[in-house]
Amino acid sequence: MLSLFSGADGGAKQVRNFNAVMVEHCAYAKASIGRQGSQRYIPSPSLAPFFYTVQLDESPPSVNDCSLLIPLEICTKDLGRAEVSVIQLKIEMATLALRNSHMTSSAVSAFRATLEHMRNQAKHDCESYLEQLYHMADKLGSSHCELQGNIFGFMQRISQFFVDLYNQIGDFIARIAKGAAAWIATAEYTTQRNLNEIRTWISGSL
Numbered sequence: 001m002l003s004l005f006s007g008a009d010g011g012a013k014q015v016r017n018f019n020a021v022m023v024e025h026c027a028y029a030k031a032s033i034g035r036q037g038s039q040r041y042i043p044s045p046s047l048a049p050f051f052y053t054v055q056l057d058e059s060p061p062s063v064n065d066c067s068l069l070i071p072l073e074i075c076t077k078d079l080g081r082a083e084v085s086v087i088q089l090k091i092e093m094a095t096l097a098l099r100n101s102h103m104t105s106s107a108v109s110a111f112r113a114t115l116e117h118m119r120n121q122a123k124h125d126c127e128s129y130l131e132q133l134y135h136m137a138d139k140l141g142s143s144h145c146e147l148q149g150n151i152f153g154f155m156q157r158i159s160q161f162f163v164d165l166y167n168q169i170g171d172f173i174a175r176i177a178k179g180a181a182a183w184i185a186t187a188e189y190t191t192q193r194n195l196n197e198i199r200t201w202i203s204g205s206l
Helices: 010-032 048-056 063-100 105-143 145-178 180-204
Strands: none
Touching (some): 010 048, 010 145, 048 145, 063 105, 063 145, 063 180, 105 145, 105 180, 145 180
């Protein structure tokens, strides 16, 4: 697919439409983080013909095309691993503070508030990562129009990656908050085990 539009401005129009869809798709992906249930991306009416035509025109990427998409995958997994490491450090620091407080009721309440802030920050981080990756994908698709269909499909997978990553992190944090008193006895082991499971999942994703 070299161009979906004829005329001298055809290629430029295709790039403009691609850029506009990427802006919409990024907003959709960010809104999906932490949302209950799944909702398919639906382009605005003015962009729908372009989006669905590109989707129909999507073909298996060549070896060279794959090499252009690989940096997106690498960056996605690196960001995911970095987020897990940040969460682990924050949990360990909060756990140490809770232990040093001798588990007073006010300390447990503060611990749970810290965990809730941690969960909200993880959501914000995942949204920021998506913005970074969509910017990379937008530049790639603007330079390689033949890859636009593959990029749309790949970014959908990356969007789902961060939805799933946040859900796993958020669920783990919620379990800690719910059973803080019992959890503290095996905190280090439980934290390491659960977050290593997420790391393993990241390695096998996409």
